Amino acid sequence: MPDYKQFPLADTAEGLTEAEILNWHVQPGDEVQVNQIVVEVETAKAAVELPIPWSGVVTELHAEPGQTVEVGAPLLTLDIDPRGKAPAAGGANGSAPAAPSTSETAEAPAEEEMKPLVGYGSKKAAAKRRPRKPAAATASDGPSGAVNAPPKAPEPPAPAAPAPATNGTAPAGGYVPLAKPPVRKLAKELGVDLRDLAQRVDGVITREDVQRAAEGAAPEPAAAEPVAEPVLDPAARERRVPVKGVRKATATAMVQSAFSAPHVTEFLTVDVTPMMEMRERLKRSPAFAGVRLTPLAFAAKAVCLAVKRTPDVNAEWDEDTGEIVYKDYVHLGIAAATPRGLIVPKIRDADSMSLVELARALDELTTTAREGKTPPGDMVNGTITITNVGVFGVDTGTPIINPGETAILAFGAIRDTPWVVDGEITVRKVLQLALSFDHRVVDGQQGSQFLADVGALLADPSVAFTF
Template identity: 70%
Template sequence: MPQFKQFPLPDTAEGLTEAEILTWHVKPGDAVKVNQIICEIETAKAAVELPCPWDGVVTEVLAEVGQTVEVGAPIITIDLDPSGAATAPAPAPAAAPATNGKIGEEMPGGRIATLVGYGPKSGAAKRRTRKAAPVAPAAAVQTPPPVVAPPAPAAPAPTPAPAVVEPAAVEPAATSRGGYVPLAKPPVRKLAKDLGVDLHAVPGSGPGGVITREDVERAVAPAPAAAPAAAVATGSRERRVPIKGVRKATAQAMVDSAFTAPHVTEFLTVDVTPMMELRARLKSHPRFRDVKLTPLAFAAKAVLLAARRTPDVNATWDEAAQEIVYKDYVHLGIAAATPRGLVVPKVRDADGMSLKELAVALDELATTARDGKTSPADMMGGTFTITNVGVFGVDTGTPIINPGEVAILALGAIRDMPWVVDGQVVPRKVCQLALSFDHRVVDGQQGSQFLADVGALLADPAVAMTY
């Protein structure tokens, strides 16, 4: 006998409440095995592949591609005993009263008792039918009522149920914008959102007036030269993109941080010529020959060394316990711009790494982030963050502290600039640093000392010998 189970969207990382379905790797009728990847989702932290928890056959996919689903909501139904699908028992009579059962116990009609009620009825699984566009009740139509004799008060006429009208019979022109729902599949709706097309203004060429992908693409295609006014009337110069995934999480985190932690930002301009000269020498050294040695690696190493002298920048403010938590380790976060938005993956225990190990870890971290393969666990638990705005040619900025941390360093672009050396103006490699810190934890003296130490290490790497 068929045994249907619904797989709810799991919490792939602490604190997540929803995720977007990116792709499905299975469809109804496919046989699946335990740990087989069935779909890919995008959470607020990363793209994650979901494995199947059971062996069986897919009977129904409950979430469309592009749909945002709350954690705990079912996304797929699997028949754990497909061999009995053809001989499913008849459903219980409609008059049979509902009875309670123990969790996991099979009830009349083949339903299984669960924590929140009962599982689906036995029988061939069917996809949920699409609802036809709603039709306004007759009483809502603004037309003069016919002159007829009123019904007798003792026998009022029952209110008729709304008639089900085929989609083709719905005339958009005769229906209000608020009640008319354009007929289009989810992928077509997503395309329309991405292109900024209002589906209410797109005539459907598919069966029953369904709007197709070609209809949406035609809506944004340039109008013929002979009729420029038509393009203005039907087109749109705005795009609306739903706030979700990484963008939604980043926005909320930045608001929480900016309006919770009292930010202070200090700036320092540094002559990093000695650092760049050391980098050039190390790139030809056998140990670093196959290593991508970037200025970011030197800045990261300087931060790790300076944090030993000022441990306050590597702490956490615990509001609930009214405590400052000092960390004896550094999980270094590196802000990375990816096609999915800004993410901050971590280099775990970075304080114990050599310059070479740090350079390799940073290169791997950046590659994984750009490919969208950073796991949610690798973006949690950071203690200090570096944002490298210099790669965009920006001198510096006022970075916002990541929630849960108390300091962040912005590394600006390295430029050839005039600099005074021994009383002479000479061209040097110059970089600007910006340090934002939480003034509840880090005082001005401590923040200034930390930033000065980082600058000194970049201006003269030999200073590291004294730390």
């Protein structure tokens, strides 16, 4: 008999509460194996591919692309015994018991904790589902029957559900009509049934198809729809984009930091000509062969060295306990601009790394971030951050401290600038640094000392021998 399990959305990183479905890798009727990637979701920190902990056949998808799902809510239902191999406890007449209802299967995650997969685990949580309108079952329905529930009684094993036909007809088994999230939202607002409309539209359902259906007109064959864009109001030159994912998390964190930690920002202009000359020498040395040595690597090393003399900038203000937590390690955050927004992945134990190791770590970190593949675990528990505004040609700024940290350093653009050396004006490589710090933890003297140390190390790398 069938044995149904529901795969819930786990907390893929510390403190997440929800995620948006980006892309399904399976459909009802597909057979899956243990640890197979079944769905890609976007959390408040990154895009994450989720593997499933069981083998079986997918019977139902509980959310559509573009829909937000709460942690603990079911993502899909799986029949882990599609061929009826599990023994069935029949009644007196030998008949098999009825298949579990949706409400019964919804409790499965609470009864059995999932095993950790690819570096993260799930938390036991009651499955929360947003109300959905049930779809009527038809004689041709596959394993799911109605859209939201498993079948009422076991049926003989059926082959995997076929792929959607090219004419857009919605096949049995809970097939989700082809339409983008803004189109689905419009259909919901206008009361248009996309499953019914899919039988009359060739290909992807468009906004025009939905509007014609709402007006009672027959839909016309749809042309190729452009790449998904925010919904445009033709009556006004405005765009409205929902605030979610990375942008929502960034906004929440910045507001929390700006209005809880008293920020102070100090600035320093530095002649880094000796550092740039050293960089050119090291790039030609065998030890740095194949290594992308950037000025940011020197800044990272300078921060790690300066922290040893001013550990307060690497501490944390614990509001709950009324304590300052001093950390004898540096998990260095590097602010990175990505297509999904600003993220801050960390280099763990950066203070224990050499310059060449920091250069390699920075190259790997930025490449992974731009590809949207940074694991959520790499973006938590930082101790101090560098934001490289110079990469955009910006001289400096007043950065906001990341929550849970005490200081952040802005690294500006390096420019050829007239500079006085030994009483003579000459052209030098000059940059500006800006340090924002939490004045509850760091006094002006400590902040100034740290910034001066970083500047001294960048102006003359040989100063490192005195630290």
